[in-house]
Amino acid sequence: MSLTALLPILALLSSLLAAVVIFALPESSHRLRTLVNLLAAVLKLGIVAAMTWGVFRGVDFSVSFSMLPGVSFMLRADALAMLFAGLSAVLWLLTTIYAVGYLEDSPNRSRFFGFFSLCVASTMGIALAGNLFTFFLFYEMLTLSTYPLVVHRGTARALQAGRNYIIYTLGGGVVLLLGIAWLHGLAGDLAFRETGHFQSVDPALHGQLTLVFVLLVAGLGVKAGMFPVHGWLPQAMVAPAPVSALLHAVAVVKAGAFGIVRVVYDIFGIDFAYRQGLLEPLAWLAAFTVLYGSLRALWQLDLKRRLAFSTISQVSYIILGVTLFGPLGTVGGLVHLLHQGIMKITLFFCAGNYAETLGVHRVDELDGAGARMPATSIAFTAAALGMIGVPPLAGFVTKWTLGAGALAAQMEWVVLVLLLSSLLNAAYFLPIVYRLWFLPVAAPWPEERRWGRLETNAWLFWPPLVTMLLLVLVGLLAPTAFSPLSWAQLIAVRMYLP
């Protein structure tokens, strides 16, 4: 087997094998498990980096074999795949480090890290899937491997949230499968292709294809947390912080959004979707979700719950970008796939730090936390400002590109939505920042723990600082090669080629 076929498989196997090894390890071998985890994460990062360089140079990484007659399993690394795989690889490493610290001395760590690795393997599979069938396989594997993580604590609330999560996502999966099967009947086994498959198609099929489009997007919209099928997301935040971080930044919601990107560009083709008028209704729905999530976030007092509604809002930026016909809009959506991930994971890391170090879970308990935990609070502040869209942070680059894309697509109302959403983001993030830095400590911390010199456990201390650095750098150095923006431009150029 050649190296170009081997690397995608290795990228997948690195986390898959880690999962197997971790499941096999006894609960007590903490050090060995951590070592395996970190080694696998570093290895995967290396593989993904190598593949990214290869894709940049024009190397075609792909491998496929037939599963059933007419259905093939196919892995392929294109530029879009590497966007998602890169995000997954970088954030997996950081989240693993974070999770090791977070779950220190808690029970069932073997189970946790096993499924954690499976979950990352699934996202890698989703990224590298070369056709809808393979995509679906990993998409469902993701559902099953995240369920144990959501219910990890085993409380009644967690189990309830898990039940809801499963009902929503499996339901979405069924709809998705229906769409895939229908499309298979119409057009056969379709590999993802940068300009789509339906640039010229028998007009008699337009009606059916439109229905298929609706099914696929509806099925994927569940994980992407789009209104009105977002209900599982705020509940799922009962999961431990590293899980929430991964769920909101890389794994679940991004898998949905990424799937929609694949369907719109690489199956139907943006031209077809545009000419059939499929983008406009999706844009309205995404815009509504953007505002709805922000409005709901305003009223949440639980910090993680507020962040969860913020995710609903922010992920729909990606969908909104997809619906803006023209390269700029596409770039805005794609770049936000990464930017939102980096910013949101920072926020969840910080929320976890407040919970683990001070026992603080509610927004109104954060008064004066800036003085007690300056590093965490600086990271939180930067990420919150980024979400609002303050330059030069990651969120600004997104907002500018989306706004310019909307204007280029003659959809001026989208700019209004973006501005309104910025104001709403400010309205629910700035009060938290204000509490952190400007209010005195009101009451003793609910449950304070101390770890030596640093403000919190070292494993929890560094990950949010690293992601904060990332969210500053991807904005500040956006025009440089291999920045998310440049990479998204590379993808968009290929997508709009005739």
Add this chain to the structure above:
Amino acid sequence: MNSLPPTVLIAASVLLPLLYPLLALRGVWRGALRALLPLLPLPALVLALLSATPWTLELPWLVLGSTWMLDELRRSFLLLTALLWSTAGLYAAGYLGAEQLRRFCVFWGFTLAGNLGLVLAGDMASFYMFFTLMTFAGYGLVVHEGSDRARFAGRVYLVMALVGEMALLAGFLLAFRAADSLLLADVAVATTAGGADGWLIAALFLAGFGVKAGLPLLHFWLPLAHPVAPTPASAVLSGAMIKAGLLGWLLTLPIGELGWAPWGQFMIVLGFVGALGAALPGALQRDPKTVLAWSSISQMGLMAVLVGAALAAPGHAPSLVPLIALFALHHGLAKGCLFLAVGLVLPASRVLRLLLWLLLALPALSLLGLPFTSGALAKGAMKDTLLTLPGLPLGAQLPLLLQAATLATLVLVARYAWLLWRQLQPGAAATARWAGWTLAVLCSSVLFWCLPGVG
């Protein structure tokens, strides 16, 4: 002929205040934080005084691809910003207590970096970035004292500033589409060619920067926020930061383009409403700093009149724009002195006391435009130009309006002086505070005449 950009100096101008807050990370660096306060704007000051203009610095790897530049207009604003922040910083070093010193210095550094950076910005993204940095960090200065009054003022400041920022972002996005360029220099032409879009762009910039510049009806935050900040912060808020709105207008409005006369007329009217209207509420205040804040609205109104004139008479824009910069320089330096004086104490010796009142009177008289002051130069030039421009809207009423504006200034300055007379108490103040204020007065009354672009 373009000059070579002095890269190291440019980097130092922005990076020194931007990185200065890092000193707050360790408690033991407190002393350095205080000592550096007056030194932060020095690289920018050297840049403004010595660098040969115009230069352009391309930073294609930064944000969306940045262009920084310095021309005569920007040099004048850079001078004002660097001078005022430097003297106010010196004053602050002798003004601040140990409590919350670190937090104040963090916001001071960031606000200053924003204020200096926006002057150097040649493209939309850089300008918006530094402008936003200044706005957000400025909030920390406004609410620093932590009183209910400060917190309320902070909230109004932030809400209005955010709405203003959104107007600016929309304006920049539309201007980007119209110009297909990020350069600020391309905005005016694109706005004029943009038809209905052009009107929207101009309206968004007028309103967005109008919030910062205290344009009537967008001014509500200003008399609340400027007085509650610690005195050195009030000085830079009213002297330098407010001018960012004016600079924003000069860089983004279609000044010098044909067809904007009605807009110019509108701005002239709005400017006079501010210049005259601020006198009444201002005269009713009991806090000298609040009187000064209203006076700032009044003076910014006059600058808005000049911007309006430049819009209405595009042919004369090349002579009006330097005049506006001169006016801003005069007002910024004088207003800074007046604010800093509020935090002074009366010395024991009678001679020193007399000297104090004498020095206090200088910037006040300058604001009134008395002979041999910077105000005489700026306001005299304003009158000469406005009254001789042919075909200006309100042409017949202009002399009367300008006289009324002088009267408004007189009312506010007199009210301020009276309140200060009643308020200043004998006592002791740190040397740095005296030095900062004296230096500010020196800048406003003597050094002003030596600055490039003056005279």
